[in-house]
Amino acid sequence: MATLLRSALALRRTPCRSSVVRLLTSSSGASSSSSTTPTSHTPEPEPAPSSAAESPSLVVDRSGLFNTPEHSHGPGAAVETAMAKHIKALIRFRGGPITVAEYMEEVLTNPNAGFYMNRDVFGTHGDFVTSPDISQMFGEMVGVWAMCLWHQMGQPEAVNLIELGPGRGTLMADLLRGTAKFKDFSQKLTVHFVECSPALRKIQRETLKCVAKGGDEATTAKDDQTPDSVPEQISQISGASVSWHFDLEQVPRGVPTIIIAHEFYDALPIHQFQKTPRGWCEKLVDVAEDTSQGLRFVLSPQPTTASKLYLTRRMRWASLQEKAEIEHVEVCPQAMKVTAEIAKRVGEDGGGALIVDYGDDKMVSDSLQGIKKHQFVHVLDSPGDADLSAYVDFPALKHVVQECAVGASAYGPITQSEFLGALGINFRLEALVRNATEEQVEALNLGYWRLVGDGPAPWLDEDDDPNSLPSGMGARYKALVIVNDSCGPPVGFQKL
Template structure:
C-alpha cells in the first residue's frame, strides 16, 4: 500500500470519535481439536425429528442435516436463541471490540470515496448477528456525514436475532405484510431507514456496500471422501447400536453409489482425501458478484477459511467448546471453513468483477490501520484492567494462533473500477 494511502487511513481513523471502551471478557471462539462424543439428555426435539426423517427416507446428506439443525422453523439453532457472547456458544470479532467494526467501516469509506461516493448507497449485511458490526459501521459513517441518501438492509432469517438487531439499531420498527419482500422495517438511531429481508434476492438493486462476516461458514456443505473407487458422498445415518427410545444417535456413513452432488460438485482433478463443497455458498456468492457487476458496489467477505487446501473442517461449538456435530442437534453451532478458491472461481465465471484475496485477517487489519486505532484508544484509557483488556482484544484479532491467520478476507469490485484501483490500490490486499 502506498504511503499516501496509509496517511489517509490514519487521518480518517484519528477523526473517529473515541467511544467509552467497555471491558469485554471473552473466550477463544473456535478451536481445532478432535473430541469424543458426550451426550446430555435434553433438548432432543431435532434429534427425534431427524431420526424419523432418516427412518422414512434413508440417510441424509450433511447439507440436509445442517439445514435442519440450523434453520428448522420449530427448533433450528439460529431461529430461537441469541447464541453470541459469554453466555452463548461463541464470540465474533465485532463482539470482542469496537475496533474491528471501525476498521471495516473505514475500509468501506476509503474504497467508496475512491469511486466517487455514488449515491444513493445501500449498506447490506448478510447474517448480521446482534447487529453489532452494523452499529459500528453506522456510527463511523454518521461521524463523517456519509449517510446522506443511505439505507441499511439486513438479510436475516432468524426472528429472534432480527429482534435483537432492531433493539440495537433502531428507535422503533414495524412488521410488514407477509407478501412483502421486506418483513420488518424501521428507522435507525442515525436517521436512515432499515429493512429486513429473508434472502439477498429481495434486497433492491442499487449501489451497495455488502459485508458478509461469518456468514458463509454456516451455509450447508456436502462432504465427500476419497476411496479406491473414487469420491463417495458422506451421509448421516442412524447409529442403531447406540440409539435408545429416549435419545436417537447418529453416525457417518458413505453412500454406496455415486450421488447427484458427487457427480456435480467434485472436479475431475480433485486430489484431497476429504472435500467439502457448499452449493448455497456458490449460489449466494454468484448473486453478490452479479449485483456488484450490474448495480455497482463493493463487497467484503470475512470468514474462517482456506484457499482450496482445507479438508475435514465440519465442526460444532457449544459454550465456547468444540463438540460432536451429531450429538443433540440444534443445541450447538455447526460450521465448516469457507473455500475461498471456490468463491474466486465463481467470480471468474461471472466475469466483470475484480476479486481480491483471500488476505489473512492480520494482514488486512494491520494494513487498514488497526494498530494505529489501538494505540489511539490506549492513550485515552487510564484504568489498568481496561487497558489490559483492550490489548488482549487487539492481540486476539491479529495473533496468528488465534484469529490472525485462520480468518480470511475477500473483496469484490466491479470491473469498471479497474482504472481507479490501478491508481490507488485496494487497501489490505495485494494488487497486480
Template sequence: MTPLAGVIAARIRAGGPISLAEYMRLCLMDSRHGYYATRDPFGAAGDFTTAPEIHQMFGEICGLALAQAWLDQGAPTPFHLVEPGPGRGTLMADMLRAAARVPGLHDAARVALIEASPHLRQVQRDRLGHVRHIESIEDLQDNPLFLIANEFIDALPIRQYQMTPEGWRERLVGLQGEALRIGLGPVVPMNRPGQPGDIIEECSEGAVFAEALARRIAVQGGAAIIVDYGGWNGYGDTFQALRNHAPEDPFAQPGLADLTAHVDFAALAAAALRGGSVVSRPVRQGDWLCALGIEARAQRLAQAGDAGAMAALRRLTDPAEMGHLFKAIAIWPRGAPPVPGFVPLEAHADHA
C-alpha cells in the same frame, strides 16, 4: 436425545440417510428447534464470540474501508449498505458510527440486513432501531451495493465427499441404533484428485451467493468484503460444532450447538470471477486490519482509557488468535479502484 434429534431420526427412518447439508440446515434453521431460530448465541453468555463482539475497532475498520470504496467510486447516491447474517447488529452499528464521519454517506446509505432467524431479527431491531430485513440481495432495487459479510459463509450448509478405493463417495448422516452417525453413500462422479481417506467439502450456497453478489456489483457498482475462517481449496474435514465456547460432537445435541465449516476461499473467488467482477487475493485478517491502521486506533483508545483495547487488538490480529485463521477477500467492479487493503487475485495463482 433433543427434540430435533427425534425429528431428524424419523426423517432418516422414512427416507434414508440425509446429506450433511440437509442436516446442517435442519440443525441451524428448523423453525421450531433450530439453533439460530431459538436463541442468541453470541458473546460470553452464548456459544461463541465473533470479531465485532470483541471490540468496536473491527466494525470501525470495516465501515471505513467500505466508505473509502464508496468515495473511490464517486460517492453514488443512493446506495445499499447490506450485511448478511448480522448477528446482534453490532458490526452494522459500529460501521455506521464510524462511517458517519464521511460527509454525505449517512444520507446516501439504505441499510438492509439479510437474516433468516425471527429471533435475531428482533435483536437487530433493538440494536439498530427501524431497519429493513430482506431475504436476499435480489430483493434490492437497482442501486450500487456495498456489503460486509463476517462469519456468514461458514454457517452455510456443506456437502462432504470422501475418497475410497472405488472413487469419491458422499458422506451422509444416518442412524446407528438410535444415534446419529456419519456414513458413506454411493460413488459419485467428481473430477477432483485425491487419495483414499481424503475428504473434500463443497458449499454450493456460498458459491451461488458470491456469484450473484459479484454479478450485481459488476452491473450496478459497489463492493463487498467477506471475512471468515478458512483456507484455499476445501480439502479436509472441517465440519465442527461449538457449544459454550467449546468443541462438541456435531451429532450429539442437534439444535443446541452451532455447526460450521471452514470456508473455501478458492471456490468463492472462482464464483466471483464467474459473476464478472474483480476479486482480491485472500489476506489474513490480522494483516488486513493492521494495514488499515488498527494498531494506531488501539493505542489511541488505550490512551483515552479503554482498558480492553490492546487485549482486543491482540485477539483480532495475533497469529495465534484470530489473525491468521481468519481471512478476507473483497469484490469490486472492473475498472474501479481496489477496496482498501486488498490487491486483485492473479488468475490461476496458488494462494494456499
C-alpha cells in the same frame, strides 16, 4: 478520521506497505463525539470497554475446527433433543440417510428448533463470540473500508449497505456509529439485513436503536412480524433506514451496493466426500443401528448426484498435487450460489463485497465442527443445541467470480491481520487507549491482540497456561473482496 480517510484513499496509490493508514491519531479527527473513548456494545451510550473483556477464558477461537471430539450417543449421553428426533424422523421418512448439507440446514435454520432461529447464541453468555463482540475496532475498520470503497465508486448519491447474517447487529452498529460524522457518506446509506431468525431480528433492531419512520417508538416492529410486514425502520445511531430480508435476492436492485459477509459463509451447508476404492463417495447422516438409536455417519455405496455435480466442479479447480493427495473434500454449493449472485449484483449495479471468515487459501478437507457453550462438541451430539460451521473454501469463491465474468473481480484472500493493519487499526488503538482507564486499556489491548495476533498471547510467562487466553485470530481469519472492475483494487488489496 478525515485524515484517516484521505490516507486510506492515498494508500491504493502507494506501492509501499509501510504507508499504512493513520486512524484517529488525534481527538480532533474523531468520527463522533465518543470515538476516542472505548464504547460499549449495549444500547446505552456510556463509554465502556468492549464486551469481549468479560470472562476472556470462556472465548473459543472458532478457527480451530479440527480434532473432532468423540461422539457420545451411548450410555450417559445427553437427553435427546427435539431436533434429534426430527432428524431421525426425516431419515426414516426418506427411507435412508440424508446428506451432511441437509443435516446442517435443518439443525441451523429449521423454523421450529433451528439453532439460530429462536435465541441469542452470540457473546460470552451464548455459544461463541465473533470479532465485533471482541472489540468495537473491528466494525470501525470495516466502516473505513466501506467509505474508501464509496470514494472509489465515485461517491454515488445512494448506496445499499447489505449485511449477510448480521448476528446481533454489533458490526453494523459500530460501522454506523464510526461513520455518522461523515454526512456525505452516512446519509447516502440504506441498510439491508439478510436475516431469517426472528429472535436475532429483534436483537438487531435493539442494537441499532431502530424506531418506525417518524420516531414513533410505539409502532416499532414486534417479534412475530415477518420482514415484509415490518414498517420502515430508522436507526437512531445515524438516521439510516433499515430493512430486513430472508435472502439476498429480496434486496432491491439497481442501486450501487456494499455487501458485508462476516462469519456468514462458515455456516452454509456443506457436502462432504471421501475417496474410496469405489470412487468418491458422499458422507451421509443415518440412524445408528445400536440400542442407543442415536445418529451416525455412513458413506454412500457409490458416487451420488452431489458428487457428480458439486465435487466434479470443485475438482476442476484443484491443482494436480491436491488431486493426488487429498482424501476428503468439502464443497459448499450455497456458497458458490451466493458468491455468483454477489458478483452479478456488484458487476451490474456497482460497488463491492467484503467476505471475512476463517478458512484456507486451498481446498478444504475435513473441517466441520460443532460448538456449544464455548466448547467443541461432536457434530452429531445435541443437534439444534450446538452451532455447526466449517472452513470457507476461498479459492472456490474466486473461481466462481472468474467464471461469472460479469464485470467484477475478486481480490485476496489476505489475513485478517493484514486487512485490519492496512486500515490503521493500530492507530485507532492508540487513540482509544489515550482516553481510557487502566481497566479499559487492558481490555482494548486484549481485543486488539485477538483480532490481529497469531497464536498464544505474547505477554504470557513460561509458567502461564497457554490456554488461559484464546489465541489470536489474525492469521486464521481471511478477507476476500469482490468489486466492480471500475473500482480497481480496494484498500489493502493492492498488488505490491
